[in-house]
Amino acid sequence: DSGVTQTPKHLITATGQRVTLRCSPRSGDLSVYWYQQSLDQGLQFLIQYYNGEERAKGNILERFSAQQFPDLHSELNLSSLELGDSALYFCASSVAGGRFDEQFFGPGTRLTVL
């Protein structure tokens, strides 16, 4: 699959725990975005990276952090998990992270916090 990949597909954990979600962008894409989709909500932008550097930040909680590695894959770390963090987390990538660049989405990781 040459598209955006995300692992794991599903994750079930308990409150207070910490998890790491992984995203590999499309081949050649330098920019990665993270979004959160809670129940009955639209996708909420969390953070964007471009070539390893943070480019833009949205409504990302302090308990959440992300990074983009030299091989361009990205990880989203969620700590001190709360029930309300249960959501679908999407990663997207684009060629250069510009305003007019199309974002290609991954299949998402479904996080359930019990």
Next chain:
Amino acid sequence: AQRVTQPEKLLSVFKGAPVELKCNYSYSGSPELFWYVQYSRQRLQLLLRHISRESIKGFTADLNKGETSFHLKKPFAQEEDSAMYYCALSPFGNEKLTFGTGTRLTIIP
């Protein structure tokens, strides 16, 4: 702050009938508007964007700055149009996308 509103959570339309999915936005500048679609068991994908001014799969959308709307239209619905549709906005000079809550379109055969 920018906001995207899709007033209809669910919309059912008969095959062959016209479709209109509503999208209103609030933003003081000149945004870039998009429609994304997610078919069953598929990924979210770009359907069209207003700067392209093109018709994709028979769908068009016109940006109305006066009414701050970007409604998605298709003259004759097809069964394969059944999907979840999201309207999104990107502020000028900013790559962040703000999405609406989506409209689930069901085409009735």
